[in-house]
Amino acid sequence: MDPWLLRRTAEIAAQYLASLPERPVGPAVSLEELRSTLRVGLEERPKPAPQVIEELVAAADPGLVGTQSPRYFGFVIGGALDAAIAADWLTSVWDQNAAGYPGGPAAAVAEEVACEWLVDILGLPDDAGVGLTTGCQMAHFTCLAAARHRALADAGWDVEADGLLGAPSIRVLVGARAHTTVFGALRMLGMGSRRVELVAADDQGRMRASELERLLASGDGPAIVIAQVGEVNTGAIDAVPEIARLAREHNAWCHVDGAFGLWAAASPTLRGLVEGVADADSWATDAHKWLNVPYDCGVAIVRDRSAHAAAMNSFAGAEYIPQPQHDERYESEWVPEFSRRARGFTVYAALRELGRSGVAALVERCCSCARLMAEELARDSRATVLNDVVLNQVLVRFGSGGTNVTDEVIDNAQREGTCWMSGTGWDGEPAMRISVCNWRTTEDDIRRSARAILAQVDIAAQALA
Ligand SMILES: Cc1ncc(COP(=O)(O)O)c(C=O)c1O
DSSP states (O other): OOHHHHHHHHHHHHHHHHHTTTSOSSOSSOHHHHHHHHOOOOOSSOOOHHHHHHHHHHHHGGGOOOTTSTTBOSTTOOOOOHHHHHHHHHHHHHOOOTTSGGGOHHHHHHHHHHHHHHHHHTTOOTTSEEEEESSHHHHHHHHHHHHHHHHHHHTTOOHHHHOSTTOOOOEEEEETTOOHHHHHHHHHTTSOSSSSEEEOBOTTSOBOHHHHHHHHHTOOSSEEEEEEBSOTTTOOBOOHHHHHHHHHHTTOEEEEEOTTGGGGGGOTTTGGGGTTGGGSSEEEEESSSTTOOOSOOEEEEESOHHHHHHHSOTTTTOTTSOOOSSSOOOGGGSSSOSSOOOTHHHHHHHHHHHHHHHHHHHHHHHHHHHHHHHHHHHTSTTEEEOSOOOSSEEEEEEEETTEEOHHHHHHHHHHHOSOBOEEEEETTEEEEEEEOOOTTOOHHHHHHHHHHHHHHHHHHHHHHO
16 A cells, blocks of 8 residues: 555544644535535546545545534544544554454454453453443443343243244333433344333433332343433433342343443542442443544443353354464454454553543543533523533523523534534423533633533524514
8 A cells, every 4th residue: 555645644634633623513514515525426447545535535524523522512422532543543454353363363352451451440340241342232232132141041041042932021121211222222132122111210310219129029030120320411320239239139130321421430539429330230331432432332241251152152153263272352252243343452542541540530521521511501590400410411401481492502503613512302391412521622612612502592592582
């Protein structure tokens, strides 16, 4: 490969990153414009690679959302650390097949080490099975497949061999404010999203443990309980120790959705919020959120290694795949995919760049920035902060005299471009979600963004007057 193109790509990437502090955070073009510039027709003849890249950059750049911007607060989207970006580039250049050790020995060992560090920093059992998935949804899929395996194996049913038709039924109990991806995973596993038993939640979105207790006692048979650490709107944390205890008492598996909230365990000052979370049976989280690894990287962690491996294990029985000779890692033993990207390199690099103290500082800074945002907005009587800001999420509504202008504020703020955040529904009314998840975000960014948001409240209120 012509090294010139790699150098040119590095230049383009560096210019993009340098532009983030002042670049409008939202995209600058419409869907139609993007389609007209990117849909060029598949040509018959090849094109020189440098030209392909220059044309791609010119067409795509105006349609990028500044998710790496220090003032991007949409969904729950992490930034990307320098070492993680660089390791991600090398992952592409090295192009290892991370199905197993033979396809990339260094990739397998880097992932093995990264997984050890992950369970260590998250305070989870050091002998748990760990897999790096595309994201939290597939981490749920992986963990719940292990849960399904254990529940049915204990009932004398081999679900991997015999499937679900005719299998004993598994109860699934889920908090009423569970993330949509939990239901996606259940659907794909044949456990259905409609047949779950929803456990009532409180005003912050936390599962009511007393309600779980009542429901668990009202039935029997194999069961899976799904708790949450970090509700997507409020950041609220379920009482996992109690939920895990109830699950244990009823012989049920306790899975935790900790997509971002689990990272509180990495901070000595926030760790108390997730005390006892390690009592569960499986945990799904993301490295592409709070660890600030570039997309994509989720993490599935399962206490019962044999259930985990039995539910995945896609290379068993393939004669052309050399079987492990020693205890070398076959990444596909722990995730749904077979061939896949060597995600371990980026997690390894991110954890080395930050170290323990750096991860703690990143998580704590995001939380203090979220608290500052809530304070700055709450100075205005037209803003109502709806959540207890326990982590990095702020849920806020704008309006006065019974008029809710939140949707208008979100639309206008997105267009204005100082910052970007999205909306949600809370108690049947529109609300704005602000998620602080990026190592680049400073208190100045928060103050500047709060001013920009409040300026839109003025405009929206005037328009409606
Ligand atoms: C609580 C929770 N669970 C799961 C997810 C899904 O994560 P992913 O997009 O990585 O699948 C999210 C995403 O924001 C989340 O907040």
